[in-house]
Amino acid sequence: MSAPMDSNLFHKLGLKHPLIVAPMAGGPSSPELVAAASAAGALGAMGGAYYNAAAIEAFAAQVRQQTDKPFAINLFIPHSIPEVGADQVERAAAATAHYRAELELPAPQLSAPYEEDFDAQFEAVLRVKPACFSFVFGLLSADHVREARKAGIPLIGTATTLAEARALEDSGVDAITLQGFEAGGHRGIFDAHAPDPEIGLRDLLAQSVGKIRVPLIAAGGIMTAGDIRVALQAGAQAVQMGTAFLTCTEAGTSAPYRARLLETSERRTRTTRAFSGRFARGLENRFMNEMETKGAAILPFPAQNKFTRDIRGASTAKGSADFLSLWAGTGKGDLWQGSTAALIDRLFTQ
Ligand SMILES: Cc1cc2nc3c(=O)[nH]c(=O)nc-3n(C[C@H](O)[C@H](O)[C@H](O)COP(=O)(O)O)c2cc1C
Incomplete structure (x- = not known):
């Protein structure tokens, strides 16, 4: 089911599958996972939030030693916090x-x-020049959007509501990840202190399709080929999956984390x-x-x-x-313990 993606962005990237293997900061997104995902025809994504500029560049060099396919880098948008x-x-x-x-x-x-100095991280991203730069927790400043454009790096923002998606579109991003309440990891809510709107992926897609013109990427609880089909049929142009890849051989997920994930299929x-x-x-x-x-x-x-x-x-x-x-997200079922390539193959041949 390798549906050709009709949006320019994904087309330009030449992906075989409409899949982003989620950026997962804090260990799971190892260079091996990113490279394996990209080599298998998806878009691998570095979760760079906790790395300084040098570590971002070193990580990217390791990915490039393993594949010449496109990959993304993801960072957290900083906010000023009260003392x-x-x-x-x-x-x-x-x-x-x-x-x-x-x-x-x-x-x-x-x-x-x-947290790490965002401007220094962003400068590193410009030097690495990944196929895409994705971000979460808010909007990229107009200056940063301009610099990314000048460097020819497409931008993907993350929204948990239609209002956030609209603000991202107005800011000039090329695509938007719609993150449903089912998603594992940090909620992408712009305001860290606001209550969680708790909108599930299906509703978020239904609210956004037809209103947002840039391509939409569906994220949250997607685990199977069937889940992917449902998201694409609902109007997403690609999916972003994190939890399903946490126990792949190449993932940097720590041993106790892996063991707990694998204890039961009813997580x-x-x-x-x-x-x-x-x-x-x-x-x-x-x-x-x-x-x-x-x-x-x-x-x-x-x-x-x-x-x-x-x-x-x-x-x-x-x-x-x-x-x-x-x-981890709300998706149920046994987690895959083989290679990333085999999981991607399974997801798109069933
Ligand atoms: C371990 C883990 C770490 C994550 N880290 C990031 C991150 O650094 N940046 C980001 O944009 N999203 C991050 N996410 C969220 C994913 O981008 C995505 O929204 C989520 O994995 C989708 O839901 P799923 O886990 O049910 O597939 C993370 C998710 C997980 C499971």
Whole structure:
């Protein structure tokens, strides 16, 4: 079912399949996964959000050693956040003290900046010149849009509502990922502090098709060839799949994360702010469940993300999934444990 894509963007990229293997920052998107996805005729995507400029360039060089096919780079749009006060950090430290004791970690130190320098990351993207630049959490500034255009890099934004999709279209993007509430990982909501609109993919597509003129990419809970067909029939020009690829051989998913994903085909997920301060969907675990009873101790994004990094790292080192962000979508069924190429083949030959 390799439907030729009728939009110029996907046509220009020369993809064999209307599939983006989702950018998955934090480990799963290894250079091997990105290269394997692109080599198999989909668009592989680097989740570059947590990398500095040098790491983005090194990652891209590793992908290019493995394939000459196009791939995308994805970053998080930064937002100014209110100053995090010493009292807030104290509260967050008290709420997590027993986890750090259990993991034999020292008392936390938290200082700004809480995330990588976006402008430096973006400069690296311009130097790498990927086939596409995708982003999440908001709009790219007019200056950045201009620079990407000048460099000939097409832009893909991410929307969780029709209003966000309209704002992206007006800003000049070439395509929009519509991220349904089913999606694994961070919700792409522009305003990190706003309530989650919780719009499922089917509704989001129905609201957007015919109103948004740029190509739409459907994301959230897509696991099978049948799911892909439904999304394309509903008007999407491509799909973006993350969870389905997390247990592929080439994915950089850590051992305890993989093991938890594979425990059952009925994965229980929900959205939480516990790990990063922004809503994200993942498998239920101890950290998520316990921290949610202490909402006031959760710092704003991205401060909470930096604040919990030592806990997540120590949990991985111990082989425990109790304190890890186990991002996953609502899609059910057994996860694929073979090669990325074999999964893509399966998705488009059934
Ligand atoms: C582990 C993981 C990490 C993710 N990281 C990113 C990211 O860095 N940037 C991004 O735009 N989306 C990210 N996402 C969301 C995906 O782009 C996509 O919306 C989602 O995977 C689709 O839902 P699915 O997981 O049910 O297929 C991530 C998803 C997962 C599962």
